[in-house]
Ligand SMILES: CC(C)[C@H](C(=O)O)[C@@H](O)C(=O)O
């Protein structure tokens with residue numbers, strides 16, 4: 266029996282190595298997943314010029330989820346794979362919740378001297394379909410001294426409201442029940458006003474959830490000095506991009522950071538991927554850490570309605586990280602085997 | 611003899627307390643400064659409704675610099691003092707170099723466990739007159755489910771080129787001679803393209819300066835994991851706003867962070883201010899740390915062509931910070947006295 270139909274996009278560099286472990290763990294905890302591999306990314310682009318054929322996009326509408334390793338390498342011009350593949354999927358599949366959990370796991374040491382494992386545990390709900398990512402803008406008098414370049418941030422009540430509501434409903438399932446909105450309302454008064462008004466209105470539907478607001482510059486600072494204070498953060502697309510990388514930094518680096526580009530209604534497939542890139546410098550050596558991919562599989566399991574399995578995957582990761590000795594080299598395959606074995610018990 | 615004409619804006623909260631120390635140190639190292647106080651900020655706004663009278667703006671064109679403490683308090687609606695005072699000055703006086711040095715001073719401990727004093731020493735050259743701070747944008751169908759809100763980032767070759775050139779010339783006076791441009795060229799392809807092309811062209815004029823580029827999300831991460839790598843960073847207005855707060859966080863907090871909004875040509879007065887705010891919670895108690903203001907005075911001295919005096923002020927700060935014992939309460943006045951005494955020797 267097929268319990269879910271999943272597209273696998275190993276992509277470039279270490280992508281294939283880590284996705285293989287993600288799949289191994291997924292199969293171990295949830296038998297019956299039908300997985301189909303797709304060859305996309307920098308390699309495919311160089312070979313055929315194709316980034317995301319329309320036919321693939323069509324096929325994927327029948328899928329439950331996509332698991333992606335990493336796409337890109339330094340030889341592809343900036344924007345080609347980002348706009349043509351990653352952002353295209355977020356927009357086409359209405360993946361308006363870009364979910365990025367941050368935890369300082371037991372056994373890991375982040376860069377912050379005064380923060381202990383277990384003390385950081387928040388999730389960023391980043392808007393995924395609007396703002397400066399809309400691609401609106403252009404240049405005029407290009408390549409002359411009179412050149413003007415614009416980028417437009419587009420924000421709708423529709424888009425802002427749905428992601429804020431999602432953040433509140435996630436907070437309702439957590440222990441601390443707190444949502445912090447991050448924006449820059451003192452400078453971006455137009456978009457900031459829409460965000461602030463919508464946040465206040467949606468908050469009224471959730472009277473038992475605590476609310477807070479911070480400007481993005483202050484939030485970037487507090488994420489370093491007091492990351493313990495956050496529970497759920499909801500923010501705009503670009504602010505979320507920056508804040509989640511700071512969050513990854515304070516919790517031990519992007520090697521451990523998972524993400525999901527989620528369409529909560531499941532009208533379209535959601536995409537799950539590690540935050541790290543294709544890391545061409547270590548590709549093919551079997552030394553990439555698959556933990557970020559495996560944690561992305563946990564997000565996938567949650568999204569598809571298998572929370573018990575998701576928790577088992579997280580427990581396997583916690584056990585794996587607790588048992589590591591700093592500086593000891595790891596083997597991608599062996600980590601995958603250990604995680605699969607632990608999660609299936 | 612008057613060596614410089616300076617406007618003092620104590621502002622709100624702790625502003626008056628720290629500006630008094632800044633002035634004390636300034637007078638100690640550079641006799642003959644003519645300083646005039648201006649009453650602006652939240653208190654004035656509440657009393658008279660005025661934010662920055664046109665007459666003040668006119669008067670200031672005859673000044674060399676402005677030293678500001680802090681303006682604002684939670685009762686003023688977001689945007690009023692920011693747009694009406696701070697940003698208005700940056701735009702009206704073409705303060706296109708928003709300069710923010712970051713150092714981990716001897717005797718201070720930042721939050722990063724693995725970074726020692728002396729290892730962080732970079733300066734962010736943030737563009738101050740363009741980008742998303744232009745205020746372009748609006749809302750439509752406001753307060754209805756169909757509401758759309760926009761913010762437009764406006765970037766000109768003129769504006770981008772002058773700030774990049776300033777960053778290169780500052781790098782030329784530093785030991786490591788390296789400029790890192792930070793943007794998000796893979797998503798903001800229009801503005802990012804202008805920045806990248808301009809950076810490449812200006813770099814050709816400075817063949818002995820090393821160059822680097824990072825996306826803003828990566829830079830936000832590296833600022834936490836490897837802040838040692840930076841020398842001069844040049845970036846757009848909003849990215850600079852966020853990055854400099856992370857920089858303040860990793861170097862011990864905004865209590866020590868100085869800034870200058872500079873018009874390098876000195877056609878208009880430049881403004882110098884601590885990065886911290888008015889801190890109403892500790893105002894009037896004489897316990898605010900004046901170091902950020904005094905370091906802003908060092909930037910002011912550099913800008914007005916008194917580098918020797920600026921270095922003496924910095925040495926006084928280094929001595930002060932080295933002699934502090936963590937947790938010991940400080941008295942604003944006493945710190946100011948010690949700094950003035952040390953700097954005047
Ligand atoms: C690759 C890029 C388009 C992307 C983004 O900016 O969203 C990445 O940084 C991320 O955070 O997923």
Ligand SMILES: CC(C)[C@H](C(=O)O)[C@@H](O)C(=O)O
Pocket residue numbers: 451452482692693696697851
């Ligand atoms: C107060 C605000 C307008 C300002 C900014 O965003 O530039 C502040 O955050 C700063 O960094 O000087």
